[in-house]
Amino acid sequence: MARPSSPFLRGGNLKDSLGTTLNGLLQMVPPDELKALKAQVRAEGLARGVVYEDDDGRPQPTPILLRPRVLGGNQRNYLHQICRVMEGAWIKLYALWRDDAAARKYLPMTPREEKWLADLGGKQADVLYGRWDATSDFGSKNWLKSTQFFEYNPIGAGGTYLAPAVDEIILTTVVPALRKHAPTLLLEMNDDPRIVLLEVLADHARSLKLRRFNIALCQYKGLKGGVEEFPFNVAFFRAMGVNCWHVDPRELRVEDGELSCTEAGVDHPIDLVYRDHEVNDLAAQEEAGVDMSGMKHALKAGRCISSLVGEFDHKSAFHVFTEERFAAAFSSEERKVFRAHVPWTRLIEERRTAGPDGESIDLLPWMTTNRESLLLKPNRSYGGTGILLGPDVSERAWTQALERGVKNPGTWVVQGYRPVAEKDFPVIDEDGNVGLAEYFTVLGLYASEQRLGVLGRGSRRRVVNVAQKGGLVSVLRLL
Numbered sequence: 001m002a003r004p005s006s007p008f009l010r011g012g013n014l015k016d017s018l019g020t021t022l023n024g025l026l027q028m029v030p031p032d033e034l035k036a037l038k039a040q041v042r043a044e045g046l047a048r049g050v051v052y053e054d055d056d057g058r059p060q061p062t063p064i065l066l067r068p069r070v071l072g073g074n075q076r077n078y079l080h081q082i083c084r085v086m087e088g089a090w091i092k093l094y095a096l097w098r099d100d101a102a103a104r105k106y107l108p109m110t111p112r113e114e115k116w117l118a119d120l121g122g123k124q125a126d127v128l129y130g131r132w133d134a135t136s137d138f139g140s141k142n143w144l145k146s147t148q149f150f151e152y153n154p155i156g157a158g159g160t161y162l163a164p165a166v167d168e169i170i171l172t173t174v175v176p177a178l179r180k181h182a183p184t185l186l187l188e189m190n191d192d193p194r195i196v197l198l199e200v201l202a203d204h205a206r207s208l209k210l211r212r213f214n215i216a217l218c219q220y221k222g223l224k225g226g227v228e229e230f231p232f233n234v235a236f237f238r239a240m241g242v243n244c245w246h247v248d249p250r251e252l253r254v255e256d257g258e259l260s261c262t263e264a265g266v267d268h269p270i271d272l273v274y275r276d277h278e279v280n281d282l283a284a285q286e287e288a289g290v291d292m293s294g295m296k297h298a299l300k301a302g303r304c305i306s307s308l309v310g311e312f313d314h315k316s317a318f319h320v321f322t323e324e325r326f327a328a329a330f331s332s333e334e335r336k337v338f339r340a341h342v343p344w345t346r347l348i349e350e351r352r353t354a355g356p357d358g359e360s361i362d363l364l365p366w367m368t369t370n371r372e373s374l375l376l377k378p379n380r381s382y383g384g385t386g387i388l389l390g391p392d393v394s395e396r397a398w399t400q401a402l403e404r405g406v407k408n409p410g411t412w413v414v415q416g417y418r419p420v421a422e423k424d425f426p427v428i429d430e431d432g433n434v435g436l437a438e439y440f441t442v443l444g445l446y447a448s449e450q451r452l453g454v455l456g457r458g459s460r461r462r463v464v465n466v467a468q469k470g471g472l473v474s475v476l477r478l479l
Contacts, residue, residue, distance in 0.1 A: 022067050023426055023436060025178045025185075031432030037173055038428045041066060044169045049232065050162060050472065053224060062162075063471030065425045065458055068170050069441065070187065071477050075138055076452060079147070082337055083132055083447035089334040090152060091126045093317060094309040096329050103326065106319050106347050107312050108379075108410035112283040116296075117308060124302025125207060126309040129200045129274070130154035131193075131455065132445040134341075137421040148418040149341050150442075152317065154310035156219065156276030159444050159455035160193040161229040161236075162472060166456075170474035186479035193446040193453030194236050200448050201272055201305060208302065210271050216247040216261055218295070219276035230276070243268070249277060250285070252294030259294055259303065273298040274305050278313070315379050315413045318345035324354060343416040347379065348405030356416050364402060367414055371398050375417045379410060390417060425458065425473075441473060 026034070041064050045051070051059040071079075096103040098121070109117065131153045137146040167189045179185050205213055215237065219230045230246045237244035245268060247261045252273065254260075259270040275295070286292040298304040320326050321338045322345055330338070344356040346363060355361040367374060371390040376398075378386040388401055405412035424436040437460070444455030456473030 021182075022070070022178065023424060025181050026067060026174075026426045027434050028181045029177050031434075033177060033432070034428050034434065035430070035432030037066065037177060038432075040173050041169055044173065045166075048165045048169070049228070050165055050169075053228065056224070064166055064169060065439065065471055065473045066170070066174050066428065067425050068167075068174070068187065068474035068476045069138065069423070069456055071138055071190065071454070071475060073478070075136070075143065076190065076477055078144070079134075079136065079443075079445060079454075080447055080452040082147070082149075082341060083445050083452065084449070085334055085337045086132065086149065086152070086342075087128050087130075087447065089321065089330055089338075090128060090154065090312070090317065091309050092329055093312040093320065094121075094126060096320065096326065097312065100326075100329075103320060105410075106316050106323075107314050108316075109311070110280055112287070113280050113311065116279045116283050116299075117311065120296060120300045121308060122300065122302075124300075124307065125204070126307050127200065127204050127302075128154050128306045128310060129157065129197050129446070129448075130306060130310070131157035131159060132443075132447075134443045134445055135418070135420040135441070136443060137423075139423075144340075146421065147341055148343055150343070150415075150418075151315055152313065154306045154313050155278055157193075157444075157446065158229065160197060160446070160453070161232040163444070163453060163455040163475075164189065164192045164194065165232075166472045167474045167476060171476070175476075187476040188479055190454045190475060190477050191446075191451035193455070194233055196446045196448045196451045196453045197233075197274065198237065198240075198242070199451060201274065203449065204305060205272060212269070212271050214243040214245075214269055214271045216245050216252065216259075216270045216273045217276075218247050218249050218252060218273050220250075221246070221248045245270070247273075249275070249282065249292065249295050250290055252298070254294045254297040257297075257301075259298060270298075270303075272303050272305065279308070279311050313380065315377055315415070316345065316347045316410075318342055318415065319347050319413060321345075343418050345413055345415045347410065348376075348402065348412045348414055349409060350406060363414075364406070367402060368395075368399065371395065373417055375415050376401050376405070376412055377415065379413050423458075439471075439473075443475065 045064050046061055050062050052062050053059055097107050132149055133151050134149045137143050140146055175187055201215060217230045217234055234244050234246045245261055245263055251261050252259060260267050261270055282292050282295050299308060321342050327335060346353055351363050352360055353363050374390040376388040420440045420442050422438055423441050425439050427435045427437045439458040439460060441458045446453035454475040456475040458471050458473045
């Protein structure tokens, strides 16, 4: 007799739609208990600082969806492998930009950036820590095909504190309620993105043969808007016994070739810097008279993560990945990953190029005709700002955006539209009754050699971002 299949499978596809099964389990929880769970999750989020400051500096509670998404073991391993391949390709962008005039055109830098890159570039090792924004429908039989990478954030990747905080909240509140009805539903956290960062830092320290391991998390203090994660991360590292300080880049000093910072009147030597700021911002501060010699030394000496290769945070990097003229710069494995998981991307300009199917196209007229299968996004921005989805905008708005892109070379890209995973999540009303609402969900992936951290986000809007009034989704791993 054949053994009955479990809805809770470990690897490959999560058959029988694990998400749907979890929704069903939540519907078994009595209304009073659900109402209490909802309130507890909200209270835990506020207590742990899972908030988003608006532009006036006022903390706003970030919604946390009650149902987790769940990765199978094979799925987690595959996503980790793809992230590592993609990072290997990304590291090649610096040399490609330096040596190939065509690459410089599609990875445009400001004059001040070019000057800093020329002054600071050298033979130091390239190192990256960032967040890949992607989508994957774990519950689909076609989950491999559904896995698409949208962009990379190689400097100051957000979510490093939020991801483990939300996972812990859901594991300690919602999961126990689900296990009352499914005792074998055993879930655990994916790797903590802060541990992923620590591994990257430690590996780089070993490569430099450092005998000390003092870390500065470098970000302006007193920022308004966004999520304040650095103080939480400093506390986390210190609890692990790691010497770590939150340092404003204006506070980082260099004397006799050594970096240092001051806290509470005490000087502390610094060995490695994790930075939240791009060269363009640092150079602008320097032009305004601010002393940036500490940051410049850290970058030039190879003591910064991400290194200068992190400056290529252009959305048009995917243009370089998907344009045949640059194929020789990448390995066969990298090109295979591009074909499977990177959407066709082009910097907007008047030209002929290869379309998504490889056919030669006149780009601007073709973009007008194929609006509903495309999206537009600013080449260098964050927070989901300015993204236009072809299916959701008028022809007039689309045409105006194209004209703006042509008039401002290097500022906008067009990308093949790949739908993000749409999932039903439970919505609990004031009486504890359960309804279902459709959310668009995306992943933030943080990879080191051994580990993969995962940030889940969800929104009723197609552009999914906490800054765009989205919410957070726990992404757990099935035991």
